[in-house]
Amino acid sequence: xxxxxxxxxxxxxxxxxxxxxxxxxxxxxxxxxxxxxxxxxxxxxxxxxxxxxxxxxxxxxxxxxxxxxxxxxxxxxxxxxxxxxxxxxxxxxxxxxxxxxxxxxxxxxxxxxxxxxxxxxxxxxxxxxxxxxxxxxxxxxxxxxxxxxxxxxxxxxxxxxxxxxxxxxxxxxxxxxxxxxxxxxxxxxxxxxxxxxxxxxxxxxxxxxxxxxxxxxxxxxxxxxxxxxxxxxxxxxxxxxxxxxxxxxxxxxxxxxxxxxxxxxxxxxxxxx
Amino acid sequence: xxxxxxxxxxxxxxxxxxxxxxxxxxxxxxxxxxxxxxxxxxxxxxxxxxxxxxxxxxxxxxxxxxxxxxxxxxxxxxxxxxxxxxxxxxxxxxxxxxxxxxxxxxxxxxxxxxxxxxxxxxxxxxxxxxxxxxxxxxxxxxxxxxxxxxxxxxxxxxxxxxxxxxxxxxxxxxxxxxxxxxxxxxxxxxxxxxxxxxxxxxxxxxxxxxxxxxxxxxxxxxxxxxxxxxxxxxxxxxxxxxxxxxxxxxxxxxxxxxxxxxxxxxxxxxxxxxxxxxxxxxxxx
Numbered sequence: 001x002x003x004x005x006x007x008x009x010x011x012x013x014x015x016x017x018x019x020x021x022x023x024x025x026x027x028x029x030x031x032x033x034x035x036x037x038x039x040x041x042x043x044x045x046x047x048x049x050x051x052x053x054x055x056x057x058x059x060x061x062x063x064x065x066x067x068x069x070x071x072x073x074x075x076x077x078x079x080x081x082x083x084x085x086x087x088x089x090x091x092x093x094x095x096x097x098x099x100x101x102x103x104x105x106x107x108x109x110x111x112x113x114x115x116x117x118x119x120x121x122x123x124x125x126x127x128x129x130x131x132x133x134x135x136x137x138x139x140x141x142x143x144x145x146x147x148x149x150x151x152x153x154x155x156x157x158x159x160x161x162x163x164x165x166x167x168x169x170x171x172x173x174x175x176x177x178x179x180x181x182x183x184x185x186x187x188x189x190x191x192x193x194x195x196x197x198x199x200x201x202x203x204x205x206x207x208x209x210x211x212x213x214x215x216x217x218x219x220x221x222x223x224x225x226x227x228x229x230x231x232x233x234x235x236x237x238x239x240x241x242x243x244x245x246x247x248x249x250x251x252x253x254x255x256x257x258x259x260x261x262x263x264x265x266x267x268x269x270x271x272x273x
Numbered sequence: 274x275x276x277x278x279x280x281x282x283x284x285x286x287x288x289x290x291x292x293x294x295x296x297x298x299x300x301x302x303x304x305x306x307x308x309x310x311x312x313x314x315x316x317x318x319x320x321x322x323x324x325x326x327x328x329x330x331x332x333x334x335x336x337x338x339x340x341x342x343x344x345x346x347x348x349x350x351x352x353x354x355x356x357x358x359x360x361x362x363x364x365x366x367x368x369x370x371x372x373x374x375x376x377x378x379x380x381x382x383x384x385x386x387x388x389x390x391x392x393x394x395x396x397x398x399x400x401x402x403x404x405x406x407x408x409x410x411x412x413x414x415x416x417x418x419x420x421x422x423x424x425x426x427x428x429x430x431x432x433x434x435x436x437x438x439x440x441x442x443x444x445x446x447x448x449x450x451x452x453x454x455x456x457x458x459x460x461x462x463x464x465x466x467x468x469x470x471x472x473x474x475x476x477x478x479x480x481x482x483x484x485x486x487x488x489x490x491x492x493x494x495x496x497x498x499x500x501x502x503x504x505x506x507x508x509x510x511x512x513x514x515x516x517x518x519x520x521x522x523x524x525x526x527x528x529x530x531x532x533x534x535x536x537x538x539x540x541x542x543x544x545x546x547x548x549x550x551x552x553x554x555x556x557x558x
Contacts, residue, residue: 003355005285005287005296005353007285015283015285015298017296017353039327040323040326041323041326042353043323043352043353045323045466045533046320046323046465046466046467046533047323047351047352047358047466047467050352050353065353072326072330073283073285073298073330075281075283148444149444151444151446152443152444153443155443155446155449156439156440156443212441212442212445212448213441213442213444214444216444216445247438247441247442248441249441249466249533250466251437251438251441251465251466251533252438252463252466253463253466253468256466
């Protein structure tokens, strides 16, 4: 395995680390692109992107972990685009870079939280994105989930602060369309599902993975029904998975090992499909 | 977007012995001509280093705009650098600081060398300064929120680790209750998602602020937000160092470095950046 730090993007503003397997280990023409999670730079939460990159290199797969423009080591992009548009554009540049430098023609994307959103937006634009692993995609809340969220806030901040917050937003907390998924905005469910299906319809596989920080088993089933409908149709290339022993930022070594193991399985499954 | 943003210039570098390679980011002095001063930024440990990435980047850009070339880097086996974090330990990381300074000397040929370090990085910088060659001694150490008691630091990390897990599972009442009832380990073997190998644990248990009394440099600047630290730090002065070569700055900005609950914060407080720049340029003692 060899690693190299690259500059890329229209003005060389982005920085990424290309990890390529040893020549004898190289298998196929698929690569893995690892995205920023929130404000964390390209190494990922608890360095998980570095570990994922080196793990998949042992499977013969090159990878690129990179910083979106203005994040981590990357310079800001030229002005002109909204944040989400710029992020999607950056991911597309990274796909092109991974394909040319890593000598691959199809790319698997792995993104946590906002990384999942940015990867999904790019998958609408870039046909070389053949698979998306979206770790903690947006939650579409039902009443039960909202109640649990507030119980957790009471648990965390205490009754007085929890009630004060609840009172402050009492008019909107049940009906608002925004989710409480780590502060992210998401479109209405039908629009989101239609976009998922459009990416799947062009042949990409999508895996929505829910952590134990965002769901319990009941919530997960609810999300699964929202995304896939009452009768899940796996043939549509949209899969869901619940990993209760991994938290949102893969905080423990045990959780990290589990995620590495799942990534190996997802990639094997993708390659076998 | 400010015009200054387009004047930033950074270049990735790889350096170090073949079996101990590291990755860094060199910030060119631009647009101001080099001032003969170069600054090396020394990371803290684990999750604290992830949290420090943003302010170190901002600080490096701002210093470079004042004509000070800066090297940021990840110790071997940490961050984006090659190597396994399961092998991390303080002696190796201190030697990494020396290798990074050699790289910075090659790139910038400075007359004055300043090391800016945070948390555990401060202990590593102090230890590394002792081993600098006479031809490339460090002139000034800036020690920000330095770890002065390794045992207390381990306990602090262990508490933060448990708080992080509780926060992660705050929606799961059963798991939350189970985690909350677990006693804190006396000596953890991982904290906040990073392993604490036996060698590192032992070094941390033995680490104390006396390391700062042995530092070899012309000037030490402590930066702390903890009111109780000022007296302790004031006593940590190398014997041969003049009293006025030590300064302690108390800052209002309190940052919880050891947390996984970043809450979207960017953690680049102006108070710190605006304090450190004149210290590096020599205008503030």
